[in-house]
Amino acid sequence: MEQKLLELQNEAISQIENAEDLKSLNDIRVAYLGKKGPITEVLRGMGKLSAEERPKMGALANDVRSAIQEKLDEKLNRLEQEAVLKQLESETIDVTLPGRPVKQGNHHPLTRIVEEIEDLFIGMGYQVAEGPEVEQDYYNFEALNLPKGHPARDMQDSFYITEDTLLRTHTSPVQARTMEKHQGKGPVKIICPGKVYRRDNDDATHSHQFMQIEGLVIDEKITMADLKGTLEVFAKKMFGSDREIRLRPSFFPFTEPSVEMDISCKICGGKGCSVCKGTGWIEILGAGMVHPNVLEMAGFDSKKYTGFAFGMGPERIAMLKYGVDDIRHFYTNDIRFLKQFAKYEA
Numbered sequence: 001m002e003q004k005l006l007e008l009q010n011e012a013i014s015q016i017e018n019a020e021d022l023k024s025l026n027d028i029r030v031a032y033l034g035k036k037g038p039i040t041e042v043l044r045g046m047g048k049l050s051a052e053e054r055p056k057m058g059a060l061a062n063d064v065r066s067a068i069q070e071k072l073d074e075k076l077n078r079l080e081q082e083a084v085l086k087q088l089e090s091e092t093i094d095v096t097l098p099g100r101p102v103k104q105g106n107h108h109p110l111t112r113i114v115e116e117i118e119d120l121f122i123g124m125g126y127q128v129a130e131g132p133e134v135e136q137d138y139y140n141f142e143a144l145n146l147p148k149g150h151p152a153r154d155m156q157d158s159f160y161i162t163e164d165t166l167l168r169t170h171t172s173p174v175q176a177r178t179m180e181k182h183q184g185k186g187p188v189k190i191i192c193p194g195k196v197y198r199r200d201n202d203d204a205t206h207s208h209q210f211m212q213i214e215g216l217v218i219d220e221k222i223t224m225a226d227l228k229g230t231l232e233v234f235a236k237k238m239f240g241s242d243r244e245i246r247l248r249p250s251f252f253p254f255t256e257p258s259v260e261m262d263i264s265c266k267i268c269g270g271k272g273c274s275v276c277k278g279t280g281w282i283e284i285l286g287a288g289m290v291h292p293n294v295l296e297m298a299g300f301d302s303k304k305y306t307g308f309a310f311g312m313g314p315e316r317i318a319m320l321k322y323g324v325d326d327i328r329h330f331y332t333n334d335i336r337f338l339k340q341f342a343k344y345e346a
């Protein structure tokens, strides 16, 4: 029996050493130290032993049991430590590894241009005013000196929704609404960015939906000089202090006198090239002194108040600034086109 016990001990210990995981370790414990285990079996056979052999065998059996238990505990600790180490390893984060690049979008080029122009005029004390894209005929046309049947209306072919409701063809109705809210009291100093709609066939330079930024200043003693000064500051900040501006006579129903503003061509420095069609100048915006009819219709005393207004197309400025040759790129959401502007992100 003594031999049997020692064999069991060696057998159990070699199995414990080869155990790979906690489960097989537990199986060994149950197999050897369990109620039905061989050591228990041996102890049950103690009855057949002599009185002097029994204590010796009992002590040996307990030694074997505790030797096996000790080995089990030892192996258990090691396996648990190994499990913890493995888990730590699997959870170890190599902080020196580069982070996974988070695909960050970027501002749409038109948003960049509009925000740049907004910041520029906010810096000159203007407030940003916005209004509905679905507009009333009155604010889109009549309030702007374009009475029903006025031929100039056709120049702005419109998406009518009802007899008197349309998709606005310019952001000027926002200025007309704002003037009305002022109930004839100045000053008014606003810029109005936003989407506008004209029933047009899309091509490289026309889109049925495009953007505008218009501006309006109304106060006492506002002159053409104020307009020219403002446009000069705008042009130099937006296109570079080395640019010249030129004002040419023009016509808009809602301004009198009216002008168009050109800036000197950056490509040829004014000598003439394909970009400026040989003129040396590039048209940027239209402007003028607010027509007295427009002032009066909005409740301003045109003898006391004067004002200037201007209007520009952000697409045109973006096409010049970024060298884009087709306005439709701004609207067809081709990621290859849009992600080119990621490099401009701060």
Ligand code: 2U9
Pocket: 144, 170, 172, 173, 175, 176, 179, 211, 212, 214, 215, 216, 252, 254, 255, 285, 286, 287, 288, 290, 291, 294, 309, 310, 311, 312, 313
């Ligand atoms: C009020 C009074 C006057 C806004 C103006 C322009 C000239 C102009 C064009 C720019 C690019 C239209 O999209 S575009 O082709 N706009 O040239 N806009 S003066 O004049 C106003 C507006 C509102 C109450």
